[in-house]
Amino acid sequence: MHIRAAARRHPHDDAPDTAAAFRRLAALPPGPERGVLRDEIVEAWLPMADRLAGRFRSRGETYDDLRQVAALGLVKAVDRYEPGLGNAFESYAVPTVTGEIKRHFRDHMWALHVPRRVQELRNRVRYAAQDLSGTTPGRRPTVAEIAEHTDLSEDDVRAGQEALESFSALSLDAAPPGGDDGYSLVDALGAPDPALDTVVGREAVKERLAALPERERAILHMRFFGDMTQSSIAEELGLSQMHVSRLISRCCGRVREQVMREGEA
Incomplete structure (x- = not known):
């Protein structure tokens, strides 16, 4: 079965017309024929998954890894989609694929284990600082300003700010802020007290x-x-x-x- 693109019926050019294929997939019993049709649908929608992966290219993960995560989300979307509900596949697949990529960042990209609530505080504080940067020229927004903008407490804002630095970790061979004379972080580590x-x-x-x-x-x-x-x-x-x-x-x-x-x- 050949699946053709139908750009006029979808908001993006990478959205093929798979409505008939999904109806046929839903009617087929498990077996080789169903597996082949499923693979064809996934392959037809891979350009959309790649496009969604591209939105996250500047966040420290390689594009190839992002594409694999997006493809996994696409497979889940194809397996879970129910054409009988009347919704277009793209409207169901986009949040599914995007959610899979975000979960990848949340669960695998942090150098330190950070509770999910703190990760969410980090995002809210980061976005608020970006929004407020235009209203506070020449300086960073204060904790009080961010708290007012986000309806968070100042303690929560500080926790989010600390999490901004927790996405990646320094090497123990790195010099501490302001350090010199060959002094590194490993020199600050303690040892068991005999x-x-x-x-x-x-x-x-x-x-x-x-x-x-x-x-x-x-x-x-x-x-x-x-x-x-x-x-x-x-x-x-x-x-x-x-x-x-x-x-x-x-x-x-x-x-x-x-x-x-x-x-x-």
Whole structure:
């Protein structure tokens, strides 16, 4: 079946006359014949999908990728269109294809995950700034002016403005604003604090240490918190250094075994 363009019956020259083809498609059962006719309809409307994709060429995505997304939207429109409702296919397909492209930008083009509400605030703030630019020559519209123009709160306007910078991300090797001398963003990244492991260890043994006899607790406190040597502890308590060494080893082994057993449990 050959589908011919009928420019006079549609607002665009890339709109073919497929009304009869859609009626036939709706009447055909699933099978090879229906698949061939469906493909012919999609191919006939591809110029329109390409035209819609071209509207978004300046937004950071390649035209080839936009064409693929638009073609996917066109296929969905062909599969969902019901000619019996009496509406022209073009009036149904245009918002379907455009919506597919916008969803692509919303879901795949942001370098950072931004909630949909914030994305919508970004668009409203961006369009409002463009509208107001002619009334505020020589300066940018203020937050208050944008809020009044959009009926948004000033906090929402600020959130939208922050999202304007979230569509793409800087490399960690890039210099921060105003930075020089080879300083880059990666130099500002933090690192895990080794003292955190000490905190975890202390909390894990606190209860076990409290259960030790008083003399053993005193020895461990002098050794690990008072930074005393074994000979100093022995002299302080009137014990031999060997005895102090055995007590420290025995207490530490007991506490370690209890903590490990509790962790496995």
